[in-house]
Amino acid sequence: MGLSRKFKQMVLLFVAFINVLGPSSVALANQLPYDTYNYNFYEDIVYTPAAYVPSGSISGTQLIYEGESLGVLSNPQDICKTPSGNIVIADTGNHRIIILNKDMTKVIKVIKDFNNMNELDSFMSPYGVCVSKKNELYIADTFNNRIVVLDQDYNLVKIIKDPTSEILEDGYVFSPLKVSVDYADRIYCIAQNMFEGIMVFENTGDFIGFIGTIEVEISLWEKFWKRVATKEERSNQRLFIPTEFTGIDIDDDGFVYASNIDEGGEQAIRRLNPRGQDVIKKGENENLGGDLWSIGFSKYAGASQITDVVYRQKGMYSLLDRKRGRIFTYDHEGNLLYIFGGLGTQAGTFVTPVAIENIGDTIIVLDAYRAEILTFTETEYGSLINNAVALRYDGDETEAVELWRKVLTLDENNELAYVGIGKAYLSSGDYENAMDYLRKGMNSEFYSIAFRRYRNEVLKENMNFLLTGGVILVIAIVAGRRIYRKKKGLAKEEGLLNE
Amino acid sequence: MNKYFSSDKIKYVFYTVSHPVDGYYWIRHSDKGSVPLAIVLVILFSFSFSFNRLFSSFVVNEIDPRTVDSLIELGGVLLLFVLLCVSNWSVTCLMQGEGRLKDIAIAIGYSTVPFIVAMNLATIVSLYIADGEEAFYYLILVVGIAYGLIMMLLGIMQVHNYSLAKTLLTLILTLVAAFIIIFIGLLLVDLMNKIYSFFYSIYIELVFRV
Numbered sequence: 158m159g160l161s162r163k164f165k166q167m168v169l170l171f172v173a174f175i176n177v178l179g180p181s182s183v184a185l186a187n188q189l190p191y192d193t194y195n196y197n198f199y200e201d202i203v204y205t206p207a208a209y210v211p212s213g214s215i216s217g218t219q220l221i222y223e224g225e226s227l228g229v230l231s232n233p234q235d236i237c238k239t240p241s242g243n244i245v246i247a248d249t250g251n252h253r254i255i256i257l258n259k260d261m262t263k264v265i266k267v268i269k270d271f272n273n274m275n276e277l278d279s280f281m282s283p284y285g286v287c288v289s290k291k292n293e294l295y296i297a298d299t300f301n302n303r304i305v306v307l308d309q310d311y312n313l314v315k316i317i318k319d320p321t322s323e324i325l326e327d328g329y330v331f332s333p334l335k336v337s338v339d340y341a342d343r344i345y346c347i348a349q350n351m352f353e354g355i356m357v358f359e360n361t362g363d364f365i366g367f368i369g370t371i372e373v374e375i376s377l378w379e380k381f382w383k384r385v386a387t388k389e390e391r392s393n394q395r396l397f398i399p400t401e402f403t404g405i406d407i408d409d410d411g412f413v414y415a416s417n418i419d420e421g422g423e424q425a426i427r428r429l430n431p432r433g434q435d436v437i438k439k440g441e442n443e444n445l446g447g448d449l450w451s452i453g454f455s456k457y458a459g460a461s462q463i464t465d466v467v468y469r470q471k472g473m474y475s476l477l478d479r480k481r482g483r484i485f486t487y488d489h490e491g492n493l494l495y496i497f498g499g500l501g502t503q504a505g506t507f508v509t510p511v512a513i514e515n516i517g518d519t520i521i522v523l524d525a526y527r528a529e530i531l532t533f534t535e536t537e538y539g540s541l542i543n544n545a546v547a548l549r550y551d552g553d554e555t556e557a558v559e560l561w562r563k564v565l566t567l568d569e570n571n572e573l574a575y576v577g578i579g580k581a582y583l584s585s586g587d588y589e590n591a592m593d594y595l596r597k598g599m600n601s602e603f604y605s606i607a608f609r610r611y612r613n614e615v616l617k618e619n620m621n622f623l624l625t626g627g628v629i630l631v632i633a634i635v636a637g638r639r640i641y642r643k644k645k646g647l648a649k650e651e652g653l654l655n656e
Numbered sequence: 657m658n659k660y661f662s663s664d665k666i667k668y669v670f671y672t673v674s675h676p677v678d679g680y681y682w683i684r685h686s687d688k689g690s691v692p693l694a695i696v697l698v699i700l701f702s703f704s705f706s707f708n709r710l711f712s713s714f715v716v717n718e719i720d721p722r723t724v725d726s727l728i729e730l731g732g733v734l735l736l737f738v739l740l741c742v743s744n745w746s747v748t749c750l751m752q753g754e755g756r757l758k759d760i761a762i763a764i765g766y767s768t769v770p771f772i773v774a775m776n777l778a779t780i781v782s783l784y785i786a787d788g789e790e791a792f793y794y795l796i797l798v799v800g801i802a803y804g805l806i807m808m809l810l811g812i813m814q815v816h817n818y819s820l821a822k823t824l825l826t827l828i829l830t831l832v833a834a835f836i837i838i839f840i841g842l843l844l845v846d847l848m849n850k851i852y853s854f855f856y857s858i859y860i861e862l863v864f865r866v
Contacts (some may be wrong), residue, residue, distance in 0.1 A: 198714075199720040200717070201720065283685075596714065599714055601714060601715045601787050602787055602789030603784035604714075604715065604786075604787075605715060605788065606787075608786045609786045612784070613785075
């Protein structure tokens with residue numbers, strides 16, 4: 158009896174042991190087709206739980222419209238969502254716009270053509286779509302060199318083409334790639350071969366000018382080589398032209414989030430105010446370029462290439478990287494919150510990701526090569542961070558503490574969580590705990606605030622002792638010296654006498 | 657043992673720190689210094705260096721403590737010490753320097769005292785400063801390092817009985833000599849590797865054939 162019980166216990170222990178060490182953790186890693194990680198204070202990679210996990214994909218063939226399958230999408234280039242939550246896809250290769258319902262199960266409308274002055278007009282490789290607050294559909298009809306605006310019943314509102322201005326070159330061909338609209342129906346457009354910035358149009362369709370020009374920085378070394386090179390060599394060198402913007406999104410306050418490809422991997426996103434100035438906030442490490450570690454010579458190495466940006470809510474925004482298929486999410490202070498996604502052919506990975514959109518607690522990514530929309534739903538870890546960041550954005554740091562504590566139970570390396578808790582302690586006046594947490598979160602700015610207040614407190618409490626002690630010490634030293642000298646003097650005198 | 661670490665010798669270290677010119681003069685001329693003591697000071701310096709990198713507050717310190725290995729740093733510092741001594745000696749003995757290798761070792765070893773003091777003091781101070789007060793930390797470090805370098809310069813000047821200009825010249829030549837030593841050392845290591853692999857391949861050949 159005793160023996161069998163012992164045996165049972167051993168078996169149980171063994172099973173538990175296997176469960177703890179072996180397959181369960183491996184299985185969890187196997188379920189995800191990509192790594193999820195973040196960078197710590199030392200800019201080392203720290204693996205984190207997944208913030209988002211793949212939850213499926215939608216391809217054209219599984220959608221039915223008017224009794225017929227939609228067929229395979231062809232090189233789709235853009236997605237966006239309407240105010241009511243529907244999804245609009247630019248099916249570029251098939252020259253059509255597809256509107257899906259919220260769950261992406263049904264096709265609401267397929268737009269192949271529209272009525273233009275009683276004539277049937279159609280699209281030619283539309284690369285970008287966008288829906289305004291008024292539910293008007295803006296389509297960057299790239300190869301027709303125009304932006305088409307349709308109302309919510311898909312009737313033509315206006316067509317924007319051939320922008321004329323003194324600052325545009327003569328014979329400039331307008332090929333819009335991405336388009337976005339703010340609350341006042343101003344149109345922001347990224348056009349092909351337009352390096353001066355984002356083109357802005359009035360709601361009437363008149364071209365106003367550019368915003369967000371990216372300035373080229375030429376290093377001293379490059380200047381030196383330019384000088385040394387002969388004219389022929391110079392003509393063969395690459396031109397120093399600014400990078401083009403790749404993606405664009407507009408937040409509720411009318412600030413434009415525009416992504417670009419930064420070869421240095423330092424700043425791939427700009428937040429432009431209505432005057433066109435970049436007002437984005439950078440975090441502790443001053444980096445907004447995706448991956449920090451990208452050294453090497455392989456095809457897989459190099460800085461992240463951000464192709465699209467989506468503004469989510471409460472100051473959070475996500476960047477889509479086509480180099481390694483990552484999605485980087487930052488908060489309004491420029492802190493990197495979490496990273497997920499990867500390239501590959503497995504379910505849940507990308508081949509050529511081109512556009513990203515956020516619907517509720519899912520993130521959807523459009524893959525041009527796979528001609529699919531991939532969906533990712535947030536995990537507990539992701540939702541805790543999202544909610545905590547949202548609370549902090551609203552100023553409820555104390556309410557966020559509970560969430561940060563839960564984040565720490567899932568990921569005890571999360572520096573943001575430590576900082577979040579530390580800041581709450583700081584505002585409640587518990588400086589000792591605040592220092593402890595802020596040190597763990599490696600935030601020297603707020604740690605210093607807490608430390609300074611703590612130091613003042615300690616000094617204030619002990620000032621009496623310190624001052625009294627100091628006075629006593631001074632008196633003791635002076636008196637001691639006198640006595641010592643007297644004795645020495647006596648000894649000297651004695652010594653003299655002896656001599 | 658007592659000969660090297662007697663209290664007189666230890667006291668003389670502090671005398672040298674406070675009176676570098678006189679101190680180094682008598683080290684050269686009446687055997688007041690001690691090489692083992694100098695080596696101990698260099699080892700202490702290495703540990704203070706690691707201590708500073710490991711334990712100074714993160715307000716001033718961006719080094720990941722996991723990347724700091726005090727033993728490896730000790731090896732590096734000792735190697736640098738030997739390299740400096742040997743290369744300086746090899747240059748100065750060709751340039752009418754009066755110092756022996758022993759004196760050079762003592763001159764360099766004793767001049768690490770300000771480094772040791774400054775680094776430990778700065779590390780402790782760093783724990784009590786906040787953002788924006790880093791100046792205190794860096795002030796201590798800079799003063800210590802500057803004093804140590806001046807001491808080293810004066811030490812080499814005194815033990816060789818050089819003028820300042822000649823000292824600076826020999827210091828530059830010392831650096832050149834150090835590079836040559838490193839170069840030859842690497843060459844030697846490479847050659848040894850080749851010889852070793854040659855004999856190893858003969859051995860392998862024999863093992864397979866015989």
